Amino acid sequence: MDAVFETFKLRAETVSAEVHHFPHKNEALDFILHYLHDVGVSDAPQGYAVWAQCPFLDGLDQKQLSTTLPGLTFDVNREVSALARVGISQLDWAIANTGTLVQDGAAVDQRLVSTLPLIHIALIRSDRLVPDLPSALTKIRPEQTNYISFITGPSRTADIERVLTIGVHGPEKLIIVFFDEPGSVN
Amino acid sequence: METKFRESINKALHNPNLTGALGRFSEAYRISRQKAYEGYDFEALRTQIAERKSYAASHLDELADRFTKNAEARGTKVFRTKDPAKVREYILNLARENGVKSIVKSKSMASEEIHLNRHLETGGIGVSETDLGEWIVQLAGQTPSHMVMPAIHMTKEEVATVFNEQVEEGQKPDIPKLVKFARAKMRTKFLDAEMGITGANIAVAETGTLVIVTNEGNARLVTTLPKIHVAIVGLEKLMEKFEDVVPVLTALPKSATAQLLTSYVSMISGPVPNTDGTPKQLHIILMDNRRTEMSQDPKFKQAMQCIRCASCLNVCPVFRLVGGHVFGKVYTGGIGTILTAWFDALKASDDIQSLCIQCGNCTEVCPGKIDIPGLILELRRRLAVENGQPLAQKAIFSVVNNRRLFHSMLRAASVMQKPLQRDGFIRHLPFFLSEMTEFRSLPAIAEAPFRDTFKKIQQPAGDGKEKIAFYAGCLIDFAYPEMGESLVKILNKAGIEVVFPEGQTCCGAPARYSGAYEVAAQNANDNINALLADDVTYVVSACPTCTVALKHEFISTFESLGHTGSLPRARELADKVIDFSSLVKKLVDEGRLKFKEGQQLGKITYHDSCHLKRTLKVSQQPRELLTQAGYEVAEMYEADMCCGMGGSYSLKLPEISAPILERKLTNIKNSGALLAVMDCPGCVMQIRGGLDKQNSTIKVAHTVQRLADELE
Numbered sequence: 001m002d003a004v005f006e007t008f009k010l011r012a013e014t015v016s017a018e019v020h021h022f023p024h025k026n027e028a029l030d031f032i033l034h035y036l037h038d039v040g041v042s043d044a045p046q047g048y049a050v051w052a053q054c055p056f057l058d059g060l061d062q063k064q065l066s067t068t069l070p071g072l073t074f075d076v077n078r079e080v081s082a083l084a085r086v087g088i089s090q091l092d093w094a095i096a097n098t099g100t101l102v103q104d105g106a107a108v109d110q111r112l113v114s115t116l117p118l119i120h121i122a123l124i125r126s127d128r129l130v131p132d133l134p135s136a137l138t139k140i141r142p143e144q145t146n147y148i149s150f151i152t153g154p155s156r157t158a159d160i161e162r163v164l165t166i167g168v169h170g171p172e173k174l175i176i177v178f179f180d181e182p183g184s185v186n
Numbered sequence: 187m188e189t190k191f192r193e194s195i196n197k198a199l200h201n202p203n204l205t206g207a208l209g210r211f212s213e214a215y216r217i218s219r220q221k222a223y224e225g226y227d228f229e230a231l232r233t234q235i236a237e238r239k240s241y242a243a244s245h246l247d248e249l250a251d252r253f254t255k256n257a258e259a260r261g262t263k264v265f266r267t268k269d270p271a272k273v274r275e276y277i278l279n280l281a282r283e284n285g286v287k288s289i290v291k292s293k294s295m296a297s298e299e300i301h302l303n304r305h306l307e308t309g310g311i312g313v314s315e316t317d318l319g320e321w322i323v324q325l326a327g328q329t330p331s332h333m334v335m336p337a338i339h340m341t342k343e344e345v346a347t348v349f350n351e352q353v354e355e356g357q358k359p360d361i362p363k364l365v366k367f368a369r370a371k372m373r374t375k376f377l378d379a380e381m382g383i384t385g386a387n388i389a390v391a392e393t394g395t396l397v398i399v400t401n402e403g404n405a406r407l408v409t410t411l412p413k414i415h416v417a418i419v420g421l422e423k424l425m426e427k428f429e430d431v432v433p434v435l436t437a438l439p440k441s442a443t444a445q446l447l448t449s450y451v452s453m454i455s456g457p458v459p460n461t462d463g464t465p466k467q468l469h470i471i472l473m474d475n476r477r478t479e480m481s482q483d484p485k486f487k488q489a490m491q492c493i494r495c496a497s498c499l500n501v502c503p504v505f506r507l508v509g510g511h512v513f514g515k516v517y518t519g520g521i522g523t524i525l526t527a528w529f530d531a532l533k534a535s536d537d538i539q540s541l542c543i544q545c546g547n548c549t550e551v552c553p554g555k556i557d558i559p560g561l562i563l564e565l566r567r568r569l570a571v572e573n574g575q576p577l578a579q580k581a582i583f584s585v586v587n588n589r590r591l592f593h594s595m596l597r598a599a600s601v602m603q604k605p606l607q608r609d610g611f612i613r614h615l616p617f618f619l620s621e622m623t624e625f626r627s628l629p630a631i632a633e634a635p636f637r638d639t640f641k642k643i644q645q646p647a648g649d650g651k652e653k654i655a656f657y658a659g660c661l662i663d664f665a666y667p668e669m670g671e672s673l674v675k676i677l678n679k680a681g682i683e684v685v686f687p688e689g690q691t692c693c694g695a696p697a698r699y700s701g702a703y704e705v706a707a708q709n710a711n712d713n714i715n716a717l718l719a720d721d722v723t724y725v726v727s728a729c730p731t732c733t734v735a736l737k738h739e740f741i742s743t744f745e746s747l748g749h750t751g752s753l754p755r756a757r758e759l760a761d762k763v764i765d766f767s768s769l770v771k772k773l774v775d776e777g778r779l780k781f782k783e784g785q786q787l788g789k790i791t792y793h794d795s796c797h798l799k800r801t802l803k804v805s806q807q808p809r810e811l812l813t814q815a816g817y818e819v820a821e822m823y824e825a826d827m828c829c830g831m832g833g834s835y836s837l838k839l840p841e842i843s844a845p846i847l848e849r850k851l852t853n854i855k856n857s858g859a860l861l862a863v864m865d866c867p868g869c870v871m872q873i874r875g876g877l878d879k880q881n882s883t884i885k886v887a888h889t890v891q892r893l894a895d896e897l898e
Binding site for chain 2: 098107108137141159171
């Protein structure tokens, strides 16, 4: 990967996000399934994993994935998201110099899975990485969507004695997974 | 000054948790802010913000219309009102019509400004702040003490106690656990609430977009889970173009919390579907509450450039001692004083405006390029006009303006205190004057003022020599004539004749800083007449406050009063005025002055005086001169932090001046130098007096005294 990616990785890690890159989609999928298993995703309250519909899921057998990993659901709603341990969604753009992810959040399921669960896994196509905020704002504009979210690291506060504490109202963990889309220019 | 206000100051000063937390924060902030801006051209960035915000302030009405049109086209309801009562009424009615029982709020200073929570609660609706700091403050029944960190005044122990008493027993003072507890308790509130209220950081007219910045993620939940979203937006948040968000989003997190970007930024341009598929009700309230009036005021229009980062609080030497609660209102610190005067009432700023020591730290970091100390002076001026000038003050100024009378009175007082004098200091004054000498000794008044000793100085004769006029100012004239003598000696070595125009009087700074602009204007006129009488190349002063008065403030005083006829001569004088170090540096660079060679004079530390560093932008010149003379400059920590003198500030608020001085003295001692040098006789008086009071052996001198004997 190039210098822009390295900048992104450095910036995102500085704000306590985890950054991974997989050249192939199936490697990314493998990583996620293993990760869900490792953090104890299960078919019980506080154990669910909710995965919002996204291009990454095209061509994947969602039913089979749910059977292999009980507790993983693609049927996102408010109740199950509030009881989920992990939320998974695909983001639209990434900004290198601040380590930020950009989400078209008009569809509510995109926001539910990235706000309510303790852990948010953010999928992002490697070719969607731009250097800075001005370049991101040429790609995604308010004319196109009513809700744009910028996410930089997990939820944080320093409101008590200025001590940085991760995970207040939003996710306490942000796992960023880059994958290369076949045929796209990286 | 009200007794209650004085009491609140003393309460804050005697709260070690508060002063400790704020002190550590201000020290850490300075470094982390600088790091966050690494690789950015801050001046260019803030020029851009100031320009875009100023444009918006000049086109407020037009932008509000465009915003409304564009937001409504996408299905948002926009309500615009001048009246805070109408805002409260609109929200309460909306809540009642929709059967709302509970509301979750993310941070909104605009809602605090209009005391919305109280109103809704009286109306029988539950309101929960969701920003952790705001929630703590709400539970404790307090107001935020800082715009960005509302609960910075509380310790974890205090937070645990609040949780135990107000929410659930059994909470320990363990920060991660307290945060987890808040998350759990708040989660049900988010899920149950029927209405969410937010503020906004930017409102973009061309797209009807709200930009909301948070770190905790609460605004995302507030705008996602409840079916109704109400955003309260002060008109100053309007900006013309979508591109305008770039500079604000670049600066705001860096200036506010030293982050490159906050964890979350939401840009909302219209209603989105609710979790049950129904469309969200999105209401945006554009609130005026005197913002239009402010934008039309020639002086205060620039306050509309504020992006509410609170960096002016974080660098303020006074705020870090007293915190936000002494301001008594919603908005705190330097900018808070100005906002209170407008959004509340001018009178409400009467006491709090006196907290500003005019050091100018905030002007260096303000991303909106607002001259906060300048605007506070303007408040002072307007208050003085409204309240009238106190009689005692009038009497003082009439004495101050009569040089000989002032000197003889000071001298008489000084002689009367003779038994109390030792080594040129007055250490105690009786009765009501005792506060003046409580934390620092005052200089004894010189037997003869400089205006008299000057006549006895034999300057080398010579016709057709270059002449420079010396402006002494009160302290050199009456207390430190030796500084004036050194200055004459130095300029004589460069072959320059020094003239001392007899008609010179007080520079007007004391009057101006008290809001007595008419007195300041009279001082300005007298000085202009005296100093322009001789044909001189420069007018030099060894007091930075006087230099600033001569160079900048005569002009702005005349402008404030509309005395346009006096401006040309004020400008003529301003062009000739130069501070001592800059003049000497110039003479050395031109080869007209030469230092003795190979001198090793030992270690000194240099203190930057506020007006010299931040108004006149002079900081390297004296250091270079002292180094060239043979001194080794050992930098002290926070060398450019105010010493607490601030002219008459140290007399009006000695309880604040003293701890500021104490920090300065500690930093001087820690530098390891046995001599502290500075360019301002006021700082010399404050610092020398403070060290004397502590029986320190560290010496204090004006740069002029340290250079006089080191030149060929």
